[in-house]
């Protein structure tokens with residue numbers, strides 16, 4: 001996969017990108033977590049390598065998106081594309097990096113037979129919902145439940 005529009009180039013994520021993803025996560029969340037991203041990216045690359053993407057601006061990684069196509073979970077029998085992790089470097093937010101990553105991801109999901117794309121947004125973690133709404137996502141009937149195990 002290799003796609004370029006408006007100076008943003010989306011390509012498959014590779015293990016060499018772990019450092020760049022770690023840096024973007026640190027810039028967004030304020031914590032340096034190389035082991036977390038080493039493990040997490042390894043996991044996504046094993047599950048569905050084509051659903052692990054980075055976006056570059058001028059050859060530098062400016063954002064990333066991780067997802068997967070699954071079927072059978074939560075009573076959803078049809079193949080569903082899930083966007084699970086994403087981040088855009090604060091210096092490059094608002095330049096359509098997130099939009100271009102999502103477009104490439106949705107193209108992959110469609111190619112894999114998914115007719116629906118889903119995500120979950122924690123509203124305590126910033127206004128990511130506003131981004132998905134601009135991309136045409138709507139509130140779903142699938143309702144999250146949680147119970148503390150402490």
Ligand SMILES: CC(C)(COP(=O)(O)OP(=O)(O)OC[C@H]1O[C@@H](n2cnc3c(N)ncnc32)[C@H](O)[C@@H]1OP(=O)(O)O)[C@@H](O)C(=O)NCCC(=O)NCCS
Pocket residue numbers: 028029086087088089092093094095096097098099100125126127128129130131132134135
């Ligand atoms: C949310 C995020 C992925 C958006 O990526 P981005 O590259 O800045 O977004 P884009 O420039 O592609 O924006 C696409 C559209 O969504 C809109 N949009 C982006 N972020 C938005 C927001 N927070 N609220 C409302 N709309 C938003 C843009 O205005 C744009 O609309 P348009 O194309 O119709 O004009 C990115 O800002 C991000 O990673 N934020 C940090 C995530 C975060 O806070 N995580 C918390 C855990 S630490």
